[in-house]
Every structure is written in structure tokens, then in C-alpha cells.
Amino acid sequence: MAYLMGLDIGTSGIKALLIKEDGQIVSSQTEKYPLHTPQAGWAEQNPADWWEATLKVISSVVKDSGVEPAGIKGISLSGQMHSSVFLNKDMKVVRPAILWSDTRTSRQCQQIYDRAGGLENLINYVSNPALEGFTAPKILWLKDNEPANYQQVSLVLLPKDYIRYHLTGEIFTEVSDAAGTLLLNVKEKKWSAELLKKLDISPEILPPVIDSIDIAGRISKNIADKTGLKQGTPVIAGGADNACGAVGSGIIQEGRVMVSIGTSGVVMAQANKPTADKQGRMHLFNHAVPDNWYMMGVxxxxxxxxxxxxxxxxxxxxxxxxxxxxxxxxxxxxxxxxxxxxxxxxxxxxxxxxxxxxxxxxxxxxxxxxxxxxxxxxxxxxxxxxxxxxxxxxxxxxxxxxxxxxxxxxxxxxxxxxxxxxxxxxxNIEEGPAFGAALIAGVGAGVYDNFATAESRIIKISKRISPxxxxxxxxxxxxxxxxxxxxxxxxxxxxxxxxx
Ligand SMILES: Nc1ncnc2c1ncn2[C@@H]1O[C@H](COP(=O)(O)OP(=O)(O)O)[C@@H](O)[C@H]1O
Ligand SMILES: O=C(CO)[C@@H](O)[C@H](O)COP(=O)(O)O
CATH class of the missing domain: 3.30.420.40 (ATPase, nucleotide binding domain)
Incomplete structure (x- = not known):
């Protein structure tokens, strides 16, 4: 029986989950970290806190489970969306990460509309409206307000991609999280060269985009020594927390809708085609299921x-x-x-x-x-x-x-x-995005043929409530x-x- 690990780098903390390939939970550990609000409307975190917590939860899951590390066939990651990690050429953080819930960027959202030539054009480029929480306005905010920091930026990563880099030494993002930056051509799964040009953001500061189920690297010797994982364990790209939550709830075919009441509220539905809301009221993002999308309200x-x-x-x-x-x-x-x-x-x-x-x-x-x-x-x-x-x-x-x-x-x-x-x-399963990440690890590592196989084997409806x-x-x-x-x-x- 293979084992799979899912990590969820959330806003309040990180969760590491080890499951058996039949979906049984073997071990689950969470570690909280602080959120800083230096000014009203601001929300920041220190990426070093995420990393420290990651090492702790992985080590304690490996230890607590008693599972032979060679039995862990894949690891994958889910993460809070949109939050920006600004890195210099030595891969050191330039300033604290600006989070999805931070609303300091209203002026930059307006700039984006102006430079893109209005909502309709923006939606043509990236299928989404400019919202304060997204990544692109955060990059522009840095340029406008902290030029010395901006000068140093040679890479912008999303939280789980930053953690994956530390686990493997490889730099990537994947489609579902890249979609939330407002810089991805969601239909074609590549950075929007047109919009980047209009916003005067260099494509050089963005990582290569792969699919959620692609192998993005392997556990390095140094990390194996620190965590108890086996060196060479495949690390699968993973997904945005909502895409992973959807996978973990079986939202992998059109007709199924996930409604989540967490701190935030999410309604999302699988979509077979990338058709954006022309008025920009809904988000259209790439799913972790290859060449699928989802429409979401937050x-x-x-x-x-x-x-x-x-x-x-x-x-x-x-x-x-x-x-x-x-x-x-x-x-x-x-x-x-x-x-x-x-x-x-x-x-x-x-x-x-x-x-x-x-x-x-x-x-x-x-x-x-x-x-x-x-x-x-x-x-x-x-x-x-x-x-x-x-x-x-x-x-x-x-x-x-x-x-x-x-x-x-x-x-x-x-x-x-x-x-x-x-x-x-x-x-029957209420483990959230970390569970979806573990299933993504399973598909990426070849433990499951595809998401449909994993879902039909593991995820069941336990109760129905009628109106x-x-x-x-x-x-x-x-x-x-x-x-x-x-x-x-x-x-x-x-x-x-x-x-x-
Ligand atoms: N028994 C309950 N009844 C109603 N609401 C609850 C209950 N337990 C938790 N909640 C709500 O769920 C939220 C936390 O949900 P969770 O899915 O853990 O969110 P997050 O992952 O965003 O922290 C809390 O903000 C709380 O309002
Ligand atoms: O901004 C969004 C989605 O667009 C949020 O759903 C964040 O991705 C939520 O992170 P958590 O509260 O689950 O950590």
C-alpha cells in the first residue's frame, strides 16, 4: 500500500496530512503562524515562519506515523492563493509576503484597468477582473511604494511554490495558482505577454508554469536529513487551495459544486470550458485537473x-x-x-x-x-x-x-x-485542501491512474439535507x-x- 503526503500552506497555519492510497488518514499535524497587520487593511506574513512550520509538521508526521519513508510515494502542496513572496537574486525574501486578504492595492487595480484598456480587455487577457487581493496589483504596489525593494526583486513566488522550492531547490509554479496572479492567460495556460507588457512587469520575475500533476522536483538530501523523508521522493506541483479543496471534495466533473464556509466563503463549480464572466463578477481559474477550469465566487x-x-x-x-x-x-x-x-x-x-x-x-x-x-x-x-x-x-x-x-x-x-x-x-472526508493535495500527489506519482479513479474509490456522500x-x-x-x-x-x- 502506497502512502501520500499533502501539505496545505494556509493563512492561519500549515497542515501536513499522510494518507494511505485507499484514503485512510494515517497522520495529520498542524502548526500555526502569525499574521501581521502593520496598518489597517494590510495583511502580511513572514515566509520564514511558513518554512519553519513546514519542517516541523513534516518531521512530526513522518515520526508519528511510523511509516517507512520509502513507502511515501509522493508529496504535493496546496496553498493560500494570490499572496506574494518577493525574492532577490539570492532567493532571499525582500520584504514580508503581502497576503490575499490585504486590500492596500485599490489604486493599482485602477491602474491595471487603465493600462489594459478597461474590464473587457483585461478579461480577454486573463479571464478575471482586477481585485485588491490578486498578485499583479501587489507587484505594482511594490513598484509604486517601495522602489528600493522592487529594484531587488528577481522572482515573485506564491506561498506553496516558495515552500516547494525549499523542499526541492527547483523553481516552478503551476496553472491553478498562476491563474490567481491576474497575469496568466487562463485559456492558454501561459503568462499573458500582452498584459505583462502593458503593466511593464518583466516576465523574467515569474516562474515557469507547469501542470498541477507534474513532478516539480524531488526531496533533496539536506531536506531528507531534516525531515526523515526519503531523498528523491517526488514532489508534485500541487495547486491553489481552492483547486485542491475541489479535488478533495470530488469536484472534478461539471455539475458538481463546492460550497465552503471557512473564514472566507467560496462557491465553485467545475467548468469544462474557460468561459469568463464578461462583467468580471466571478473568478475563472485553471483547475488542478489538467485542462479543466472552475468558476468561483469568493x-x-x-x-x-x-x-x-x-x-x-x-x-x-x-x-x-x-x-x-x-x-x-x-x-x-x-x-x-x-x-x-x-x-x-x-x-x-x-x-x-x-x-x-x-x-x-x-x-x-x-x-x-x-x-x-x-x-x-x-x-x-x-x-x-x-x-x-x-x-x-x-x-x-x-x-x-x-x-x-x-x-x-x-x-x-x-x-x-x-x-x-x-x-x-x-x-465522508473533511480534511480540506491538504487531502486534495495528497490525491494530486497520488495522480502525479502514478499511484492513481487519474482523478476519477481516486475519487470514485475514496470520496463518498455521507449525508443529504433536503430543503x-x-x-x-x-x-x-x-x-x-x-x-x-x-x-x-x-x-x-x-x-x-x-x-x-
Ligand atoms: N459548529 C460551528 N457552527 C457554525 N460555524 C462554525 C462551527 N465551527 C466552525 N465554524 C465556522 O467555521 C469557520 C472556520 O472554518 P474552517 O473551514 O476551519 O476555516 P479556515 O480554514 O478558513 O480557517 C469559523 O470562522 C467559524 O465561523
Ligand atoms: O483568496 C482566496 C481565493 O481567491 C482565498 O480562498 C484564499 O486562497 C484563502 O486562503 P485560506 O483562508 O483558506 O487560507
């Missing part, structure tokens, strides 16, 4: 909104179970209390860094439970926005698979079924009101941002 504050209630409205003195109990005691629709979940701006469907949260319809009858439940409902309305946009692109959404921390709540599962008006499926008709009808009415609220307050967000 909410910045999904579980984060729920945690905001927990920490700020309840002083963090309450646990998730009690919050769920209080919310469950309230009728669907929260007696007319509607929440807009834009605590830190929003990406989909309103690309608006200035947007903020709203409780609408507060009345004297509303109690604590209403304020909790309406957050769960508001987040789910936001997810429905993405689902509707995916459907409007003609992509099939026959089976919705829910994952992430929020999907652990039975109440939230039912709210999703009722607001989407569709059955929700839960899965309640009466609730669906009520939520449809509330969804109309929810959708009307953002346009009604939009202009005030800009004004408000000038005061803060």
Missing part, C-alpha cells in the same frame, strides 16, 4: 462574520454549540432581520473594498438569537449570489457539496438547503430584499470610507 467574511458575532457581540464567552442553539430557536428569516456580511469589503458579487456590514430591519422584538441567525442567513444569501451567477453562465449545478467549519453546523446545513432551494450533500418547501418560499422573498440592500447603500460606503 466572500471575504463568511465564517469570519459568525466569529465576529461570537467574539464581539458575545465577548467570546460563548461556544459554537450555544450560538447554534440560540439561532435555532429563531424562525427561518430571523423575523425580518437581514444581515449584509461585508465586514471587510467584498469580492463576489460586489467587488467593493469599502463595503461594510449592515443589520437591516432591527425592531424591538429582536433578541440575541436573531442577531446570530441573521448572520448565518446573510452569509448564505451571499453564497447564493455566487451560485446564481454560476448558473447564469450556463454551468450545471446539480450537486452541491458543503465543506468548511460552517458546514459542521446542522442548522447552517439546513439554512443552505433552504436558501439555495436545493439538496446539500456532506462528505423545506415553506422555508424556501420565505427565503426567496427575503433574498429579494437582501439583493436590493447593497445598491441602496453603496454610495454611502464610499463616503463612509473617507471618514475612517
Amino acid at each position: 466572500m471575504l467574511s463568511a465564517g469570519m462574520s459568525f466569529n465576529w458575532v461570537k467574539e464581539k457581540l458575545f465577548d467570546d464567552t460563548i461556544d459554537y454549540d450555544r450560538l447554534n442553539q440560540l439561532a435555532a430557536a429563531v424562525e427561518p428569516g430571523s423575523d425580518g432581520l437581514v444581515f449584509l456580511p461585508y465586514l471587510y469589503g467584498e469580492r463576489t458579487p460586489h467587488a467593493d473594498a469599502n463595503a461594510r456590514g449592515v443589520y437591516f430591519g432591527i425592531s424591538g422584538k429582536h433578541e440575541q438569537g436573531h442577531f446570530i441567525r441573521s448572520v448565518m442567513e446573510g452569509v448564505t444569501f451571499g453564497l447564493r449570489d455566487s451560485l446564481e451567477l454560476i448558473k447564469a453562465q450556463g454551468i450545471k449545478t446539480e450537486e452541491i457539496r458543503a465543506i468548511g467549519g460552517g458546514a459542521k453546523s446542522q442548522l447552517w446545513q439546513q439554512i443552505m438547503a433552504d436558501i439555495f432551494g436545493q439538496e446539500i450533500c456532506l462528505l 423545506v418547501e415553506e422555508n424556501v418560499a420565505h427565503y426567496n422573498k427575503l433574498y429579494n430584499i437582501y439583493q436590493n440592500l447593497y445598491p441602496a447603500v453603496k454610495d454611502n460606503y464610499r463616503e463612509l470610507s473617507k471618514l475612517n
